Amino acid sequence: MSSNRFLIVLIIIFFYFSHHVLTNKEGMYLIVAPGTVRSDSIMHMSIALNNFRNSCWFNISLKSSENIRNGHIERLHGFQLVEVLPNSVKLVELQVSSLYGKRGKLEISGYRGIQSRDSAHINFEHNSYSVFIQTNKPKYKPGESVKFRVICIDHLTRPAQIIDQKIFVLIYDSQDYLMKHIADVKLVKGVFKGEFQISDSPVLGDWKIKVEIGGDAAAEKSFQVAKYVLPIFSVRILTKSNVAYAENKIAVAISAR
Incomplete structure (x- = not known):
């Protein structure tokens, strides 16, 4: 301190x-x-x-x-x-x-x-506010789009009104190269929504989104860029064709592959 x-x-x-x-x-x-x-x-x-x-x-x-x-x-x-x-x-x-x-x-x-x-x-x-960054998922594949939003709230958890300071959003790859710079961000009810397209051959690893307000770092969020294949599986749940609401127990058969 x-x-x-x-x-x-x-x-x-x-x-x-x-x-x-x-x-x-x-x-x-x-x-x-x-x-x-x-x-x-x-x-x-x-x-x-x-x-x-x-x-x-x-x-x-x-x-x-x-x-x-x-x-x-x-x-x-x-x-x-x-x-x-x-x-x-x-x-x-x-x-x-x-x-x-x-x-x-x-x-x-x-x-x-x-x-x-x-x-x-x-x-x-002066920064009587808190800044949070959210992404639509934690891991992305090459060529995917990163959807994110920046949320600014005051000490009473209301949408913060930042008028006299400029807000910037910066996106870095895993080697700390600046990939995108969004200048003069405007908040709508304390929220800014953005999107970033990852190239087909990016640097893999942990990327990060930074928010600067008035030249000072306000928040940072990491996400992963990796080549991966989602597992293909299915789950089936079978029950009787007719089930009464008053029944205490319902018999089901679950199968997965």
């Missing part, structure tokens, strides 16, 4: 002064959040309070920024106001909208009962 996927842990120890008591009172809160978040998903985190007498309220926001020609754009991808009881742990589910860029910032500030403001960088992952 890459380091950017490890959990980011923020531990803040602070001192505050009471208006009524001049002695310092010490408290600590612990925030645990993921280092990577996906578009259109739920970001899970926790906030723990220790050595507090009263509840504390926190503003939680996930933001990203972008420099443009005439200035600076800041986007808000999620916001939530959370109350945490004293000496307890609060589990937070932050709804994340569509993300832009590769990195953002998680900001947490005290709203009531605590005065603090902290932030941490969060990596963005």
Whole structure:
């Protein structure tokens, strides 16, 4: 697992002064959040309070920024106001909208009962979808046609809508030579259907279909090209000419050759 996927842990120890008591009172809160978040998903985190007498309220926001020609754009991808009881742990589910860029910032500030403001960088992952490749059979003979389909679904198993990234389908033979390149694939309700004709004298072995989205490998499927003869056999099942539905048992004779 890459380091950017490890959990980011923020531990803040602070001192505050009471208006009524001049002695310092010490408290600590612990925030645990993921280092990577996906578009259109739920970001899970926790906030723990220790050595507090009263509840504390926190503003939680996930933001990203972008420099443009005439200035600076800041986007808000999620916001939530959370109350945490004293000496307890609060589990937070932050709804994340569509993300832009590769990195953002998680900001947490005290709203009531605590005065603090902290932030941490969060990596963005845009491929909030899964890709699957299916073929009409696992083994093909020379000269046959390979029928396949690519299925893209989101994290809710609905048809994924991939608009801002190009999709490519690449077919390689067993020696990793590119045999077909389908560019600018268009999904119809999350599905693309394709077909590939194998030559009469192909390289035998394990071929593969690869799908790339936005220049990154998304899925891979292998199939076999081999010279083989399907076994010829027949199975006969004989029963009585008249069978009643109410009968518990039916006598049959099975023969195969």
